[in-house]
Amino acid sequence: MVGSNRLSSRILFLYVPLALFTVFLLFPFYWMLIISLKPNSLLLNTKVNPLYLTEFTLRHYRYLFENTEFPRWAWNTAVVTFGATLLSLTCSILMGYALGRFRFRGGNLMGTAVFLAYLIPPTLLFIPLSQVVVRFGIYNQYWALILTYPTFLIPFASWLLMGYFRTIPRELEECAMIDGASRIQAMWRIVMPLALPGVLSAAIFSFTLSWNEFLYALVFMGSGQMKTIPVGTVNDLIRADVFQWGPLMAAAVLGSVPVAIVYMFFVDHYVSGMTAGAVKG
């Protein structure tokens, strides 16, 4: 009696809301996928049920590779994403470590300032940044984005890492330094392996944001061959008021794949718990 009661309340309060939520979240992806696979004849046909596929075609994908610069966009996006992520991660690790570990004059103030910087909307920041990009002579080059993305990646990533570094007992490093390590060695051999879940979270965060970024990519690197996937898709597949829904959605599907892979691979493999047993448990 008690058991069945609990089961029905679990279904009502746990599984039903979760299922609704999942459907709500996944529906846009489903919609995107079926549109990318539908022949043009069915796309705007109101007589057939739009929710499932009655015919199937890959011609939108072929169009993407044969009639647009999609491979080039993907390459651009990848270069910028890896560059910006690597740069942001390096800076954030050093910064998060310093803010999390050292007590120095103005340390707290700096921490707060970094966080405030994160609150400035990129839509404001891109105006002065475009000046910087032009004067540096890196307009429409990879560097334009590799150097500007960190402006919003570093603040968040270093805050995240600062919090993570603080969870790692200070004694571990101190012990390593007494054992014969320099601070850099202690950081690299003791702190980094233990901070891996935090570092990966920061990496995933940076990767996703860089991969999907639109505004800076449009303004700083939006012409000719240098487009990224989001910019190229919107620029070349929407012509005035003509939306090429098929190729648009195909590009969106392909654009989401790397992000999905990154999440699948890392989130599953690195869920904390590595610090267990370090200190008295």
Added chain:
Amino acid sequence: MAEVIYDHVTKRFDSVVAVNDLTLEVKDGEFLVLVGPSGCGKTTALRCLAGLEEVTSGDILIGDRVVTHIPPKDRDIAMVFQNYALYPHMTVYDNMAFGLKLRKVPKQEIDRRVKEAAEILGIQDLLNRKPRQLSGGQRQRVALGRAIVREPQVFLMDEPLSNLDAKLRVQTRGELIKLQRRLGVTTIYVTHDQVEAMTMGHRIAVMNQGVLQQLDTPENLYDRPANLFVATFIGSPAMNIFPAKVVSGDGSYRLVAGEVTLEVPPSHRSRLADYVDREVLLGIRPEDLEVVVGSEAQRGDTVRLPVELIEPLGAETLVHLRGPAGTLIAQGEPRIHLNPGDVVTVRVRTEHLHTFDPQTEMAIF
């Protein structure tokens, strides 16, 4: 192995003086215990020696080397932390070998030293485990092993036993003493537990509020405390302290507190000369108050006091007596039969009396 010298070491954190002008000499091979209440600066003093804190002024020497500004890795010391600080991502073997690898000790030598230390500590079977698979006591041994394999000049230990349960703590305490005597490595051991201090140290340095109060052997610390703080900090239950007036007459000195009058033994008289007709603080250890069952004639070293409370501890009985100024605790025999309200005769071992100057709190005798 080496001696360690603190030469007028001061450590300030902003406005707080954690260690105040500490001068201390630890002999080669000595086991020195730094003891004091929490916040007394003992851990900071240890961390300064380790190089984890920069001293504000003064110098620290290990052997004949001034190490004040040398980074921790070059001081040739090993430290055992209160929470052990084992590297969680490494096996026990790698934990112990870590310091040697960094120092580029040849592989065979590392292997020999790790195995030797593991054997001394009885952890040979644990070498392939990760710290999280170990019990508290085992972790403690690994932390110790990591220090031993380094063969350093000085061992630093920061309350290494305080995370163990009571039984294991007593056992490990004994093993640690034997180990130190066997290896003969200069050891500086920080604790707030005065039993550990008394049992382990060749000498004990008592600290309070950043200031070294007394540095002496356990016996001297107990029998001849330098001041009121040391007197009340060392010993459990704590020394009874109450004010008493010094009265002289017929060439003898008496200490008078309310109804209680105690004769000062002749050997101590001269020291009280300056305090005649003044108040001093009188200190008596509980075991120097002997509860005499049955009536006995009043003498110069006996007083009659009412019983407030009995605490039978098994091996002894603590008798709380209503003294001239608050409660006095006497250590009575086991299985003593008393009831609250009884008035008992208490014999005071006057040769073990302590007196302190009420202003300076320094010992008079």
